[in-house]
Amino acid sequence: xxxxxxxxxxxxxxxxxxxxxxxxxxxxxxxxxxxxxxxxxxxxxxxxxxxxxxxxxxxxxxxxxxxxxxxxxxxxxxxxxxxxxxxxxxxxxxxxxxxxxxxxxxxxxxxxxxxxxxxxxxxxxxxxxxxxxxxxxxxxxxxxxxxxxxxxxxxxxxxxxxxxxxxxxxxxxxxxxxxxxxxxxxxxxxxxxxxxxxxxx
Numbered sequence: 001x002x003x004x005x006x007x008x009x010x011x012x013x014x015x016x017x018x019x020x021x022x023x024x025x026x027x028x029x030x031x032x033x034x035x036x037x038x039x040x041x042x043x044x045x046x047x048x049x050x051x052x053x054x055x056x057x058x059x060x061x062x063x064x065x066x067x068x069x070x071x072x073x074x075x076x077x078x079x080x081x082x083x084x085x086x087x088x089x090x091x092x093x094x095x096x097x098x099x100x101x102x103x104x105x106x107x108x109x110x111x112x113x114x115x116x117x118x119x120x121x122x123x124x125x126x127x128x129x130x131x132x133x134x135x136x137x138x139x140x141x142x143x144x145x146x147x148x149x150x151x152x153x154x155x156x157x158x159x160x161x162x163x164x165x166x167x168x169x170x171x172x173x174x175x176x177x178x179x180x181x182x183x184x185x186x187x188x189x190x191x192x193x194x195x196x197x198x199x200x201x
């Protein structure tokens with residue numbers, strides 16, 4: 001019993017250390033807009049991830065950091081640095097090719113594609129790296145569909161499972177009309193095709 005408790009405590013300490021180490025980033029000039037209308041110009045000090053419910057923000061690049069709950073955020077505009085782009089709070093489902101579960105709390109995702117019927121986002125996963133998400137406009141959450149990695153047999157199978165309700169799209173993937181290289185370089189090319197299919201329907 002004592003050994004089991006010790007292992008649990010060690011695991012929790014390791015996880016906490018991992019989270020702390022991975023959150024900090026070089027200050028990135030940003031504008032934070034809250035749902036209550038507050039607008040803050042300053043610096044993003046932590047990387048938004050798919051498990052964090054808070055971000056760290058400061059008015060000056062080396063100033064005092066303050067935490068902001070993701071649920072309070074309307075959007076985050078990162079204006080320079082590696083995370084440049086517009087980030088929105090969304091509920092997410094991280095499973096690819098499976099039904100999965102929607103996380104209770106929203107997280108910040110970076111908008112990468114906006115079509116007439118579907119939007120595409122990029123989010124950082126602590127364990128798997130960057131993941132691509134899609135959100136049809138009639139769906140209340142964003143669903144992971146591809147890790148931002150090179151295509152291989154396993155990833156293609158998961159991709160086909162994820163989009164199995166769109167047979168025209170899966171056929172384009174299977175036949176190579178949308179090539180493995182194109183998907184590897186820019187997975188959101190799939191959403192452009194999906195959007196056109198949804199428009200035609």
